[in-house]
Every structure is written in C-alpha cells, then in structure tokens.
Amino acid sequence: KQEVTQIPAALSVPEGENLVLNCSFTDSAIYNLQWFRQDPGKGLTSLLLIQSSQREQTSGRLNASLDKSSGRSTLYIAASQPGDSATYLCAVYMIYNQGGKLIFGQGTELSVKP
C-alpha cells in the first residue's frame, strides 16, 4: 500500500529565506508526482508536475526534484515571500484497477513572516 509522508508538518520562516519541503513515498511504481498549494478553505492549485522519467521541474521560484528509486521528492522555494504562506501537498499518481488515483501526503503548513 502506497504511503506518502511530508516533513515537516509545519514550518515558519522569515521572508527572503530559501526553504525545502520534503515528500517521501513507499512504492516507487508511480506515474508522476505533483505538488499542490492549498490556501485556507480553498481548493488545490497545481504547482508542478514531475513525470516518473524526469528528475526535476522548475516554475519561477519553485523547483521540484524527484528521485523515484529512493522514493523522495523535494520542493525548493527560493526567496520566500509572505504570499507563499499556505499548505503544500505532494501527491503521487498510481495505476489502480481500470484507472488511476492521486495519493496525498498530509501536507506542510508554511508560514512566511514579513
């Protein structure tokens, strides 16, 4: 059974700091890994998608890496801003029955202090 773990559960940093969020998964038979952002009371916003054959993806100040063999992914946020404050979720996509499903970690709640 696939299990996705995110460390730390919460993180508070001063504005301008670079930071790394961690995601690990137990079953390497994934099709892709996706990082999301969730603001309080809102839906999920997709940040980055990494295919299983890829090592990393970048979008602006965000960089996500994937090491499928070791079951790890990291989300790197450069020069953090108060607007980055949110919960960050990683999810792996796996084949299941006749379709597939995203399996989520519990999230990392990030607070960036001005």
Next chain:
Amino acid sequence: SQTIHQWPATLVQPVGSPLSLECTVEGTSNPNLYWYRQAAGRGLQLLFYSVGIGQISSEVPQNLSASRPQDRQFILSSKKLLLSDSGFYLCAWNQGLITEAFFGQGTRLTVV
C-alpha cells in the same frame, strides 16, 4: 482552456437529509474525474473516481455514492447524511495517466 466548476461552495444539512454535489468540467472530453474528501486536520481521501460515463469506482465503503450521467459531469450523493459526512469535498480531473490533475474550489459540508 479547461475549467472545473463545483457547487455549492458551502452547505449546511441536517442529519438524515439527502445530498447532491455537482462538478462539471469544461474544455475537454473524456476526462478522468475524482471526488476527494478532506476532513479537518487530515489529508485528502479518495472517495470515487470515474474513467467514463457510467463507470464509477469506489475507494471506501461509506454512506455516499457517485454518478457520471454525462461525460463532463460528476455527482456526489447521499440518501441520508450522517454527522461523520461533514468535511471539505473536492472534485478533480485529469486526462490520462501522466497529465496534471486540476481541482475545483471545494464544497464545505457541515452536517448538523
């Protein structure tokens, strides 16, 4: 461009009442559709997914059911709500196995 609509945004229902949450996707055809629930302080739990009209797979036994009457419409229902059905319900879609998943804005359901 593709968009996903989910309504209502909030809902307060008494125990034992029925439920119908609707999700529609625009700008694509034959999407995979998903219903997730997020309980307070917990992660997202997959409830149902569908790879086509009339094809529904259930992840966990529960008081809920799902239907897909049209290609881009996914409905979450219950005949009689329980207190434990309270939570944040999210609809999502993607196209195939390797594409990005997109989520709706969610429905906050409170059963009283």
